[in-house]
Amino acid sequence: MAHRVITGSLLREGTIAYLRVENGCRRWIATLGEATHVADKDAAETLLAEAIADVEANLIVAPYVADIRVEDRAVDGITMRERIRAAGPTIPLPSGDRRRGARGDEERRAA
Amino acid sequence: MYQYDRFDHQMVRERVAQFRGQVARRLNGELTEDEFKPLRLRNGVYLQLHAYMLRVAIPYGLLASRQLRKLAHIARRYDKGYGHFSTRQNIQYNWPRLDEVPDILAELAEVEMHTIQTSGNCIRNTTADHLAGVAVDEIEDPRPYCELVRQWSTFHPEFNWLPRKFKIAISGGAQDRAALAYHDIGLRLVKNDAGEIGFEVMVGGGLGRTPMIAKTIREFLPKQHLLSYLEAILRVYNMLGRRDNIFKARIKILVHEHGIEKIRELVEADWEATRDGALALRDEDIAGFKAFFAPPPYETLPANDSGLAQQLESDPAFARWHGNAVIAHRVPGYAAVDISLKTGVQAPGDVTDDQMDAIADLADRYSFGQIRVNHRQNLLFADVRQSDLHALWQALVDLDLATPNNGKLTDIISCPGMDFCSLATARSIPVALDLQRRFEDLDHLYDLGDLTLNISGCINACAHHHAGNIGILGVNKKGEELYQLLLGGSSRNDASIGAITGPGFAPDAIVGAVEDVLAVYLERREGPEETFLEVYRRLGDQPFKERLYG
Numbered sequence: 001m002a003h004r005v006i007t008g009s010l011l012r013e014g015t016i017a018y019l020r021v022e023n024g025c026r027r028w029i030a031t032l033g034e035a036t037h038v039a040d041k042d043a044a045e046t047l048l049a050e051a052i053a054d055v056e057a058n059l060i061v062a063p064y065v066a067d068i069r070v071e072d073r074a075v076d077g078i079t080m081r082e083r084i085r086a087a088g089p090t091i092p093l094p095s096g097d098r099r100r101g102a103r104g105d106e107e108r109r110a111a
Numbered sequence: 112m113y114q115y116d117r118f119d120h121q122m123v124r125e126r127v128a129q130f131r132g133q134v135a136r137r138l139n140g141e142l143t144e145d146e147f148k149p150l151r152l153r154n155g156v157y158l159q160l161h162a163y164m165l166r167v168a169i170p171y172g173l174l175a176s177r178q179l180r181k182l183a184h185i186a187r188r189y190d191k192g193y194g195h196f197s198t199r200q201n202i203q204y205n206w207p208r209l210d211e212v213p214d215i216l217a218e219l220a221e222v223e224m225h226t227i228q229t230s231g232n233c234i235r236n237t238t239a240d241h242l243a244g245v246a247v248d249e250i251e252d253p254r255p256y257c258e259l260v261r262q263w264s265t266f267h268p269e270f271n272w273l274p275r276k277f278k279i280a281i282s283g284g285a286q287d288r289a290a291l292a293y294h295d296i297g298l299r300l301v302k303n304d305a306g307e308i309g310f311e312v313m314v315g316g317g318l319g320r321t322p323m324i325a326k327t328i329r330e331f332l333p334k335q336h337l338l339s340y341l342e343a344i345l346r347v348y349n350m351l352g353r354r355d356n357i358f359k360a361r362i363k364i365l366v367h368e369h370g371i372e373k374i375r376e377l378v379e380a381d382w383e384a385t386r387d388g389a390l391a392l393r394d395e396d397i398a399g400f401k402a403f404f405a406p407p408p409y410e411t412l413p414a415n416d417s418g419l420a421q422q423l424e425s426d427p428a429f430a431r432w433h434g435n436a437v438i439a440h441r442v443p444g445y446a447a448v449d450i451s452l453k454t455g456v457q458a459p460g461d462v463t464d465d466q467m468d469a470i471a472d473l474a475d476r477y478s479f480g481q482i483r484v485n486h487r488q489n490l491l492f493a494d495v496r497q498s499d500l501h502a503l504w505q506a507l508v509d510l511d512l513a514t515p516n517n518g519k520l521t522d523i524i525s526c527p528g529m530d531f532c533s534l535a536t537a538r539s540i541p542v543a544l545d546l547q548r549r550f551e552d553l554d555h556l557y558d559l560g561d562l563t564l565n566i567s568g569c570i571n572a573c574a575h576h577h578a579g580n581i582g583i584l585g586v587n588k589k590g591e592e593l594y595q596l597l598l599g600g601s602s603r604n605d606a607s608i609g610a611i612t613g614p615g616f617a618p619d620a621i622v623g624a625v626e627d628v629l630a631v632y633l634e635r636r637e638g639p640e641e642t643f644l645e646v647y648r649r650l651g652d653q654p655f656k657e658r659l660y661g
């Protein structure tokens with residue numbers, strides 16, 4: 001079934017983030033599966049409008065509404081682009097996923 | 112190679128400090144993304160699909176070993192342990208954090224490197240023949256002129272905000288190894304009837320949505336007028352170039368719409384008024400730049416090393432690599448060596464931090480501490496003693512960098528495609544890896560002869576798919592990837608734009624389609640010496656289309 005999420009890139013890190021709203025509090029998380037998803041377009045636009053506050057708070061860049069598919073509780077992007085955004089590159093990286101130190105801040109609590 | 116003077120150092124240091132301030136102001140909200148974006152692009156920072164991407168300039172593809180070690184360090188310290196060499200002879204990092212980019216730039220400045228002219232609507236990093244200075248067919252070394260163009264173009268106040276990006280390539284060989292025909296300006300060093308060396312100037316080439324082959328605007332330009340003539344071309348482009356439509360803003364459209372005669376008339380008129388001004392180069396100016404690229408201290412060696420002959424005799428694997436990766440050199444006893452970054456296990460052009468360090472060490476030992484990047488996303492040692500070739504080969508084998516596929520089908524140019532690029536319409540790297548796996552048998556690969564295959568993940572054509580003998584363009588059809596096949600492209604002296612064969616192929620059918628095309632080639636060639644491109648030009652596309660769509 002088609003649903004929608006809000007997604008963008010973290011300003012400081014550049015990594016992909018999805019909006020999760022919990023108890024009225026916005027968080028930007030790294031995993032699509034844990035993002036808040038809504039079925040109808042208007043609700044998505046409302047969520048997006050709220051997310052603009054996090055653009056102004058210098059947390060997130062270029063948030064937009066992405067269509068997703070929810071089947072048997074499994075969530076995935078509908079387009080190839082969103083599937084790759086959610087799961088990462090489809091080819092192994094030359095050095096594995098090695099990175100120095102803590103990459104940090106995959107979750108950022110909105111003000 | 113060129114050494115920074117105090118002005119270069121100061122300029123680059125000031126630029127780092129300036130960008131550090133811009134990043135800080137972006138992070139604290141003083142700058143909006145709209146305000147910041149053109150500033151970050153000016154410093155090679157893109158926001159891609161998964162993360163920021165940083166593009167570092169490698170002027171005309173020339174690197175010192177200490178610079179390559181620094182690139183390895185940056186990959187290790189700030190990224191995911193690898194870098195990606197591009198068709199513009201630059202290197203890209205796919206995962207840096209924005210708040211660390213100023214530190215990366217500061218580290219680059221320590222080794223006379225930067226990210227200036229790697230992005231934005233300016234004159235980009237000039238590219239060159241990777242065999243500059245060592246090619247047997249060379250008329251003159253293009254690197255001093257590349258450096259002149261670099262110094263003239265960097266921060267040129269008049270050309271800092273052009274209608275679109277602007278790319279210049281220079282080649283000094285009889286054979287074009289720098290894809291001159293596909294640049295906004297291509298400069299070929301030539302000799303005129305009087306025996307003087309100057310430039311054939313080509314203008315208006317480009318790929319992307321509207322591929323075009325550059326046209327000769329001037330058959331012979333004396334060297335002393337190089338910069339004044341470039342400036343005249345840029346001035347005409349800057350005044351007439353379309354700023355209203357991004358798809359029509361490149362100089363190729365201007366040349367196409369006005370005709371080369373009209374553009375020539377405008378350029379020559381501008382040039383006549385300025386040619387003997389401050390930009391006229393004196394012989395001593397040129398000599399000063401040439402001094403930076405003086406030959407290394409070659410030894411006097413026999414033309415053919417006797418030890419090498421024995422090694423070739425006794426070691427077939429070495430002989431195979433030698434027959435493919437070793438390139439003739441103008442100095443007796445020396446050779447140039449192609450280091451293939453088309454291993455079949457990592458994306459074309461990718462190299463790990465450890466490999467970079469090891470290559471830097473090998474360059475110190477075997478090639479006067481210098482490394483070249485070519486536009487086919489491979490590396491090159493330009494000056495290796497023949498007597499060192501066997502030891503170098505063994506070291507490259509240990510590094511998984513001795514795949515002998517230089518100029519063969521699996522020496523694929525591939526852009527990052529949808530695995531990384533936010534503009535992509537399809538993936539390109541997985542197709543490249545599938546093809547490399549399918550054609551890994553070297554006997555079969557060599558039987559196919561010299562053949563270029565280029566894959567782009569969208570119409571922007573960063574991987575020059577129109578210029579490949581076989582080109583693949585990934586498109587998006589109703590949310591699914593589809594791959595168009597193009598045949599007949601070339602980026603050499605006989606430059607030609609590949610033609611689309613017909614409807615595209617699904618991801619699981621594109622490798623089979625390439626096999627079909629090659630089967631026609633093998634069946635119809637008149638002998639093993641007739642290349643794929645020659646057969647295609649002789650037969651036209653019909654037999655290939657019949658096999659593909661029958």
Ligand code: SF4
Nearest residue numbers: 526532535568569573
């Ligand atoms: S060709 Fe397209 S997909 Fe490939 S790198 Fe260029 S813009 Fe990205």
